Amino acid sequence: MGGEWREATIEEVAEKVAMGPFGSSIKVETFVSDGIPVISGQHLHGFKVDDRIGFNYVTEEHAGRLRNANVQRGDVIFTHAGNIGQVAFVPWNSLYERYVISQRQFYMRCDRSKVIPEFVVAYFKTPEGQHRLLANTSQTGVPSIARPVSYLRTIPIPLPPIEEQRAIAHILGTLDDKIELNRKMSETLEEMARALFKSWFVNFDPVVWNAVQAGNPIPERFAATAARYHNGAPCPVSGNIVNLFPDSFESSELGDIPKGWEVKPLPQVIDVNPPRKLTKGRVAPYLDMANMPTQGHSPDVVIERSFTSGMRFINGDTLLARITPCLENGKTAFVDFLNDGQVGWGSTEYIVLRPKPPLPNEFAYCLARDAEFREFAIQSMTGSSGRQRVPAKALDHFTIVTPPEEISRAFGKQVTPIFARSSAAALESRTLAVLRDTLLPKLISGKLRVKDGGKLIERIQT
Amino acid sequence: MARKPQNKNSTAKVGFEQKLWQAADALRNNMDAAEYKHVVLGLIFLKYISDAFEAKYAELTAQISEGADPEDPDEYRAASIFWVPKEARWAHLKANAPQPTIGKLVDDAMAAIERDNPSLKGVLPKDYARPGLDKERLGQLINLVSDIALGDPAERARDTLGRVYEYFLSQFASAEGKKGGQFYTPTHVVRVLVEMLAPYKGRVYDPCCGSGGMFVQSEKFIEAHAGRLGDISIYGQESNYTTWRLAKMNLAIRGIDAQIAHGDTFHNDAFPDLKADYVLANPPFNSSDWRGELLKDDKRWVYGVPPAGNANFAWVQHFLHHLAPNGIAGFVLANGSMSSNQSGEGEIRRNIIEADLVDCMVALPGQLFYSTQIPVCLWFLARDKRNGRFRDRRGKTLFIDARKLGTMVDRTHRELTEEDIRKIAGTYHAWRGDRDAGEYEDVPGFCKSATLDDIRKHGHVLTPGRYVGAEAQEDDGEPFEEKMKRLVAQLKEQQAEAAKLDAAIARNLEELGYGG
Numbered sequence: 001m002g003g004e005w006r007e008a009t010i011e012e013v014a015e016k017v018a019m020g021p022f023g024s025s026i027k028v029e030t031f032v033s034d035g036i037p038v039i040s041g042q043h044l045h046g047f048k049v050d051d052r053i054g055f056n057y058v059t060e061e062h063a064g065r066l067r068n069a070n071v072q073r074g075d076v077i078f079t080h081a082g083n084i085g086q087v088a089f090v091p092w093n094s095l096y097e098r099y100v101i102s103q104r105q106f107y108m109r110c111d112r113s114k115v116i117p118e119f120v121v122a123y124f125k126t127p128e129g130q131h132r133l134l135a136n137t138s139q140t141g142v143p144s145i146a147r148p149v150s151y152l153r154t155i156p157i158p159l160p161p162i163e164e165q166r167a168i169a170h171i172l173g174t175l176d177d178k179i180e181l182n183r184k185m186s187e188t189l190e191e192m193a194r195a196l197f198k199s200w201f202v203n204f205d206p207v208v209w210n211a212v213q214a215g216n217p218i219p220e221r222f223a224a225t226a227a228r229y230h231n232g233a234p235c236p237v238s239g240n241i242v243n244l245f246p247d248s249f250e251s252s253e254l255g256d257i258p259k260g261w262e263v264k265p266l267p268q269v270i271d272v273n274p275p276r277k278l279t280k281g282r283v284a285p286y287l288d289m290a291n292m293p294t295q296g297h298s299p300d301v302v303i304e305r306s307f308t309s310g311m312r313f314i315n316g317d318t319l320l321a322r323i324t325p326c327l328e329n330g331k332t333a334f335v336d337f338l339n340d341g342q343v344g345w346g347s348t349e350y351i352v353l354r355p356k357p358p359l360p361n362e363f364a365y366c367l368a369r370d371a372e373f374r375e376f377a378i379q380s381m382t383g384s385s386g387r388q389r390v391p392a393k394a395l396d397h398f399t400i401v402t403p404p405e406e407i408s409r410a411f412g413k414q415v416t417p418i419f420a421r422s423s424a425a426a427l428e429s430r431t432l433a434v435l436r437d438t439l440l441p442k443l444i445s446g447k448l449r450v451k452d453g454g455k456l457i458e459r460i461q462t
Numbered sequence: 463m464a465r466k467p468q469n470k471n472s473t474a475k476v477g478f479e480q481k482l483w484q485a486a487d488a489l490r491n492n493m494d495a496a497e498y499k500h501v502v503l504g505l506i507f508l509k510y511i512s513d514a515f516e517a518k519y520a521e522l523t524a525q526i527s528e529g530a531d532p533e534d535p536d537e538y539r540a541a542s543i544f545w546v547p548k549e550a551r552w553a554h555l556k557a558n559a560p561q562p563t564i565g566k567l568v569d570d571a572m573a574a575i576e577r578d579n580p581s582l583k584g585v586l587p588k589d590y591a592r593p594g595l596d597k598e599r600l601g602q603l604i605n606l607v608s609d610i611a612l613g614d615p616a617e618r619a620r621d622t623l624g625r626v627y628e629y630f631l632s633q634f635a636s637a638e639g640k641k642g643g644q645f646y647t648p649t650h651v652v653r654v655l656v657e658m659l660a661p662y663k664g665r666v667y668d669p670c671c672g673s674g675g676m677f678v679q680s681e682k683f684i685e686a687h688a689g690r691l692g693d694i695s696i697y698g699q700e701s702n703y704t705t706w707r708l709a710k711m712n713l714a715i716r717g718i719d720a721q722i723a724h725g726d727t728f729h730n731d732a733f734p735d736l737k738a739d740y741v742l743a744n745p746p747f748n749s750s751d752w753r754g755e756l757l758k759d760d761k762r763w764v765y766g767v768p769p770a771g772n773a774n775f776a777w778v779q780h781f782l783h784h785l786a787p788n789g790i791a792g793f794v795l796a797n798g799s800m801s802s803n804q805s806g807e808g809e810i811r812r813n814i815i816e817a818d819l820v821d822c823m824v825a826l827p828g829q830l831f832y833s834t835q836i837p838v839c840l841w842f843l844a845r846d847k848r849n850g851r852f853r854d855r856r857g858k859t860l861f862i863d864a865r866k867l868g869t870m871v872d873r874t875h876r877e878l879t880e881e882d883i884r885k886i887a888g889t890y891h892a893w894r895g896d897r898d899a900g901e902y903e904d905v906p907g908f909c910k911s912a913t914l915d916d917i918r919k920h921g922h923v924l925t926p927g928r929y930v931g932a933e934a935q936e937d938d939g940e941p942f943e944e945k946m947k948r949l950v951a952q953l954k955e956q957q958a959e960a961a962k963l964d965a966a967i968a969r970n971l972e973e974l975g976y977g978g
Contacts, residue, residue: 170970171970171974174966174967174970177963178960178963178964178967181956181960181963182960185953185956185957185960188949188952188953188956189953191949192946192950192953195942195945195949199942203942205942228941233941233943234943236942236943372932375932375933376931378927379863379907379927379928379930379931379932380927380928381925381927382797382798382800382801382923382925383797383798383801388797388837394928397919397920397928432967439974448974450974
């Protein structure tokens with residue numbers, strides 16, 4: 001590899017290479033609530049510095065004193081100790097204009113007449129780039145790159161003409177952008193489903209609307225919503241659906257509930273840990289606790305592993321981590337990553353929830369993400385060994401205001417395609433990632449060339 | 463992130479105690495904290511009784527003309543002050559502190575005091591002469607202790623020494639880490655128990671009393687509420703001999719008259735006929751080596767034979783056995799005790815609940831102890847919930863979930879603040895109807911007055927979290943219609959963007975020769 005392009009050392013193409021601050025000059029005590037954000041290892045897991053994860057901040061004066069550790073858009077940041085091999089650049093549309101890197105990082109600023117950061121990052125993500133970056137690793141204690149700055153300067157990288165670099169960056173970038181967009185779209189979709197859940201089954205908005213129209217009494221709890229409807233707020237849901245809801249409330253052990261709905265213990269409407277068959281030793285998709293999502297319903301990584309013991313699940317099941325601190329952190333998933341009929345498995349510390357028809361499968365997931373339910377689960381934790389957990393039995397004491405069948409069906413009709421679209425996006429992202437990782441080394445080395453480079457460049461420029 | 467200020471009960475003396483601790487700890491050199499503890503605490507105790515003696519001595523000397531004899535031991539016994547023979551007086555030791563023979567002199571002093579004061583028999587440490595103890599450092603330590611409360615009036619000086627003793631106990635517990643939990647329960651945990659039980663008068667009993675912290679706090683409680691110390695009588699038992707000695711000294715230094723027995727509470731109950739008005743205890747958590755199999759037929763197991771592998775419910779039933787008809791017990795147990803169903807524990811708990819003995823349950827936050835990170839709970843059992851002092855609470859149990867209270871004082875330890883303690887105790891007092899305690903009300907997420915039926919519904923599990931319910935949840939405040947409008951607009955934008963990206967990717971791939 002590298003035969004297609006000429007090579008140049010980082011020394012030749014960098015404007016600057018510099019170390020992060022000493023650990024002693026950027027301690028927890030120096031953090032403030034707002035100011036210059038500090039980039040840490042968790043922000044470096046992709047191609048670009050990830051702004052979605054929260055930052056620690058230092059004051060502007062303090063950042064000023066750490067002169068060499070200040071980075072800007074386009075700077076390429078590496079880790080030299082700990083999780084070595086990480087490399088990402090500060091994207092052109094980053095949230096902040098200025099960052100400070102932390103003590104286990106160093107960075108290079110590209111001479112952009114020679115090399116663009118997208119290309120540098122892409123190169124160091126290839127197997128060959130990783131190999132070169134880590135060839136000088138010391139494995140005593142914390143894995144670290146010895147004398148990272150002077151070493152990096154000596155590393156040769158392939159150096160296609162700048163237009164070619166842009167073309168390569170564009171091809172890889174569109175794939176990356178689509179993966180990122182898929183994630184955002186899934187977030188939007190899930191937020192919609194949960195908003196619907198809350199409106200129908202927690203706040204009973206359609207019932208309040210009907211009661212207002214019918215002039216029926218409104219319980220105190222819903223007075224604010226009713227006032228909005230009086231003041232011209234639109235009907236929360238279209239005509240034929242709102243007609244499925246009653247127009248008054250009645251009292252129950254859970255307070256005021258829509259007339260005709262029933263208060264039922266959770267196990268009457270949702271199966272808890274339903275039996276799923278998987279033979280010992282059989283290789284099946286395995287979702288471990290580390291990969292349980294704390295936000296969103298879809299895990300990033302599911303591996304294959306032969307079954308020993310743990311909770312089993314099928315598509316449509318909702319998984320809830322029941323042990324501290326995973327429960328408090330919100331580790332919850334909706335299983336949509338298996339094939340039909342396939343049984344997956346995971347930690348013994350999951351509770352598997354599966355609504356009974358006519359409630360749609362997604363109902364359990366929306367419930368498991370609902371604040372009130374989570375609070376109940378957290379309150380029900382027991383155990384003395386420091387590993388507190390929710391016994392599945394505790395859910396017997398959670399009661400659900402259960403809607404009549406036609407509303408359950410209407411809810412399913414709404415949310416099922418939302419979740420399906422979201423899982424299609426996740427699936428597509430996986431394909432895109434494989435495509436990107438396949439193309440990456442070929443493009444970087446020049447083994448795969450754009451047929452008509454000129455045309456592509458022209459297109460990017462417009 | 464600014465560090466939280468240490469909110470110790472900030473009296474002016476704290477700085478002084480801390481400084482003293484640092485100085486003493488510097489002299490520890492490479493000795494184990496567990497060993498050094500006895501060296502230091504023994505000296506502080508010696509200084510205390512010597513100071514008390516000297517004060518009385520000066521008083522008597524002033525009255526020689528009236529016929530007083532400062533060298534008459536009976537004068538001191540009459541005033542509940544230990545008689546200190548000449549060779550044991552602090553001035554004598556201080557004068558000889560630089561000598562290499564100082565270890566022997568301290569041992570002699572301890573022996574002489576024990577000889578003349580039978581109540582201290584076997585209590586004082588007497589191995590200062592051992593070769594492992596550096597005599598130069600011992601001399602320096604004696605000088606350090608000499609300076610404590612120097613120049614304070616006699617009363618204050620004694621109080622200061624008592625506080626230093628207590629402070630050092632807590633510091634040693636922290637230094638010893640895991641083992642420290644055996645002799646020391648953090649003050650703020652003890653204070654919750656004491657404030658809730660409010661032991662004004664009667665018999666107070668702690669059958670696993672460690673260094674006697676429950677009694678010291680009870681005494682402080684009585685003092686703080688202008689009660690009379692003489693109104694309570696104190697009974698304690700401790701199985702660890704060295705810990706028992708710490709307790710004896712700890713109480714003597716406070717001037718608390720107590721009966722503290724040494725021995726195994728289960729196998730050698732020192733007060734078999736005692737019926738206490740208050741039981742206050744922090745038994746070892748989940749102890750598995752209590753030789754329970756030898757006690758299968760014990761008369762204390764009214765509610766079921768506790769499993770040999772866990773002493774929790776042996777302790778609970780021991781407490782109940784010693785409770786007077788109107789008595790209340792408050793004690794610390796590991797959380798498992800509230801929900802375990804192993805080896806018959808569920809059965810015992812059910813019987814205790816059905817006998818309507820459970821008055822109140824409190825779940826505490828984790829990380830309160832030096833010895834362990836595990837979260838614990840407080841049990842309050844009342845022999846008779848109808849008793850005349852408070853309202854009739856038969857068939858009712860108060861559940862308090864205090865897991866959200868407390869403040870981290872360092873990376874691994876949490877403390878309950880004065881305000882937390884008041885909140886917990888105040889809730890209990892209001893519920894059981896103490897005078898001037900105010901009106902009780904259920905607070906979702908914090909406290910709930912439950913009926914026996916509620917507890918049955920929960921399978922006789924006593925975890926407060928199950929009963930107090932969920933805290934009221936804050937809404938995000940965005941009305942549904944507006945949220946949906948926003949989300950739909952967002953989705954449309956994303957879909958348009960997706961279409962553009964899909965087209966760009968398709969064209970790129972085509973240009974790579976993979977148009978498909």
